[in-house]
Amino acid sequence: MSAFMSSPKPQHLSTPILADMRVLVVEDDDDLRFAVAAALRGGGLAVDEAGDLPAADEALVHHRLRLCRLRPDDAVR
Numbered sequence: 001m002s003a004f005m006s007s008p009k010p011q012h013l014s015t016p017i018l019a020d021m022r023v024l025v026v027e028d029d030d031d032l033r034f035a036v037a038a039a040l041r042g043g044g045l046a047v048d049e050a051g052d053l054p055a056a057d058e059a060l061v062h063h064r065l066r067l068c069r070l071r072p073d074d075a076v077r
Contacts, residue, residue: 022046022063026056 023045027033030051037047048063050056 022048024048024050024056024059026050026053028052 023040025033025037025040025047026049027036028051033049033051037049040047048059050059
């Protein structure tokens with residue numbers, strides 16, 4: 001069983017540039033993650049969800065993507 005959730009790619013979008021976009025929402029608060037993901041899906045985006053960084057890494061490997069990740073505490077002050 002996978003640790004992340006994935007939605008199918010939308011069939012049609014009003015903005016062609018978003019048609020190929022897939023968003024990964026990484027948030028450990030389940031309610032917040034669900035709300036953000038639902039809003040993005042409502043906007044027509046394909047959304048994957050992960051509850052932590054290991055699950056996010058799994059999602060990225062699943063989609064064969066590499067990503068430099070920046071955590072909030074890594075930001076330059």
